[in-house]
Amino acid sequence: MDALVDTERNLTAAAASQVKVVARNVNVHYGDKHALKDVSIDIPANAVTAFIGPSGCGKSTFLRCINRMNDTIPIARVTGAIEIDGQDIYDRRLDVVQLRARVGMVFQKPNPFPKSVYENVAYGPRIHGMAGNKADLDEVVIGSLKRAGLFEEVKDRLNDPGTGLSGGQQQRLCIARAIAVGPEVILMDEPCSALDPIATAKIEELMDELRENFTIVIVTHSMQQAARVSQRTAFFHLGVLVEEGPTEKIFTTPQDRRTQDYITGRFG
Amino acid sequence: MSDHIAKAFDVDLHDLNRMVAEMGGLAEKEISDSVQALVRRDSDLARKVIATDPTIDALQLEIEEKSTLTIARRQPMAVDLREIVGALRVANDLERIGDLAKNIAKRVLATASEEFPSQKLIRGLEHMTSLVLSRLKQVLDAYAARDLASALVVWKSDDEIDAMCTSLFRELFTYMLEDPRNITFCIHLMFCAKNIERMGDHATNIAETVHYMIEGHPITGPRPKGDTTTFEMAPARG
Numbered sequence: 001m002d003a004l005v006d007t008e009r010n011l012t013a014a015a016a017s018q019v020k021v022v023a024r025n026v027n028v029h030y031g032d033k034h035a036l037k038d039v040s041i042d043i044p045a046n047a048v049t050a051f052i053g054p055s056g057c058g059k060s061t062f063l064r065c066i067n068r069m070n071d072t073i074p075i076a077r078v079t080g081a082i083e084i085d086g087q088d089i090y091d092r093r094l095d096v097v098q099l100r101a102r103v104g105m106v107f108q109k110p111n112p113f114p115k116s117v118y119e120n121v122a123y124g125p126r127i128h129g130m131a132g133n134k135a136d137l138d139e140v141v142i143g144s145l146k147r148a149g150l151f152e153e154v155k156d157r158l159n160d161p162g163t164g165l166s167g168g169q170q171q172r173l174c175i176a177r178a179i180a181v182g183p184e185v186i187l188m189d190e191p192c193s194a195l196d197p198i199a200t201a202k203i204e205e206l207m208d209e210l211r212e213n214f215t216i217v218i219v220t221h222s223m224q225q226a227a228r229v230s231q232r233t234a235f236f237h238l239g240v241l242v243e244e245g246p247t248e249k250i251f252t253t254p255q256d257r258r259t260q261d262y263i264t265g266r267f268g
Numbered sequence: 269m270s271d272h273i274a275k276a277f278d279v280d281l282h283d284l285n286r287m288v289a290e291m292g293g294l295a296e297k298e299i300s301d302s303v304q305a306l307v308r309r310d311s312d313l314a315r316k317v318i319a320t321d322p323t324i325d326a327l328q329l330e331i332e333e334k335s336t337l338t339i340a341r342r343q344p345m346a347v348d349l350r351e352i353v354g355a356l357r358v359a360n361d362l363e364r365i366g367d368l369a370k371n372i373a374k375r376v377l378a379t380a381s382e383e384f385p386s387q388k389l390i391r392g393l394e395h396m397t398s399l400v401l402s403r404l405k406q407v408l409d410a411y412a413a414r415d416l417a418s419a420l421v422v423w424k425s426d427d428e429i430d431a432m433c434t435s436l437f438r439e440l441f442t443y444m445l446e447d448p449r450n451i452t453f454c455i456h457l458m459f460c461a462k463n464i465e466r467m468g469d470h471a472t473n474i475a476e477t478v479h480y481m482i483e484g485h486p487i488t489g490p491r492p493k494g495d496t497t498t499f500e501m502a503p504a505r506g
């Protein structure tokens with residue numbers, strides 16, 4: 001029995017040690033503002049990593065570096081290195097559109113396209129040429145909706161507008177849309193902040209299921225959410241990565257005073 | 269540690285600390301009164317101890333309620349969570365200490381008509397009690413001041429009380445062997461001694477809780493043990 005437990009523990013340790021995203025000395029400037037300072041972190045595969053910290057601490061900025069979303073901001077300048085599976089994502093030869101298919105993103109406010117539920121999910125696979133015919137596309141769309149835990153609720157209205165769904169359903173539609181193109185990493189920027197507790201619980205449950213197949217990075221202002229859904233937590237403050245480690249450790253015995261003050265609600 | 273952004277949270281934690289301190293004071297008083305009642309064969313005092321115990325029990329319930337409510341309302345993290353868990357645990361230990369003192373008081377009433385075998389035995393018990401009381405006081409102060417070093421002193425020194433209990437047991441055996449008429453009273457005294465020794469154990473539990481509150485993990489390593497009464501029931505000489 002002990003041997004079995006040990007084996008399980010070893011497997012868990014092995015899985016945890018598999019690093020998906022490596023960031024080294026990442027700095028971001030928005031014009032004169034130094035928004036992110038020398039951030040280095042290893043993000044494990046098949047786990048949920050939560051970024052927490054007060055507003056303006058750089059956590060969303062860093063999240064947006066992982067799929068080069070900051071490229072779209074003219075005054076943003078990113079230095080340092082970020083690798084996914086050992087591949088430098090800031091390599092000039094890299095196709096950013098392909099990168100964003102590998103690294104999906106879900107935003108704070110659900111933002112379905114003004115199209116049908118079906119088209120919302122089908123859009124990505126279609127422009128990436130991932131489905132040869134209608135049957136293939138149907139399979140991808142239905143499969144993604146199922147994995148996003150939405151299919152049962154929308155199966156009779158696949159042709160209705162996505163914007164007609166409830167907030168929580170719209171957010172799961174956005175998750176289905178993100179996973180339809182078969183990403184490896186899913187970035188979530190406060191995905192539940194516009195949702196009620198029930199819809200939030202569904203998304204959290206979904207994250208727990210999705211991490212079997214994806215690497216998930218979530219920015220959240222809810223510490224309880226970070227504690228519930230993530231395996232690792234990173235605390236950012238004033239553009240600096242202050243502390244990073246196993247979630248249970250960050251929320252029970254943080255090492256840095258700033259982390260302790262923030263998670264216990266003592267920040268002035 | 270105070271100054272939460274939400275001031276009401278500070279008030280909640282402060283209230284919890286205050287209630288634990290109040291419980292601690294009551295428990296200390298119950299211990300000394302129960303043993304005084306035994307020494308002086310004072311049934312009135314014994315009855316007073318028994319009557320005080322429900323107050324301690326009520327305080328423990330109040331602490332539990334307040335803790336549950338604070339956890340639900342504030343969802344405390346890290347040191348705050350440990351504060352609350354700590355208050356719950358300490359309250360639990362203090363409630364048990366109260367019960368043990370009440371049990372001594374009940375034995376005072378049960379032995380009111382018994383012959384008194386020896387002042388020396390009672391003095392031994394008294395000495396043990398003052399040692400336990402000083403440990404309890406020290407650990408409650410350590411709890412109030414979040415003083416890790418002081419809590420560790422208590423944690424390490426329990427073996428002295430254990431050793432005293434063992435030697436008292438041996439002595440009681442001698443008296444019982446000498447004259448079977450002593451047996452009833454000596455058995456009662458034996459339970460009283462064991463109760464006091466258990467109080468000492470609760471004091472070390474509190475020391476462990478203080479360590480957990482400050483450090484965030486349990487104390488590792490073995491604690492010195494001087495209590496051999498569980499295994500050594502026969503008198504050493506006799």
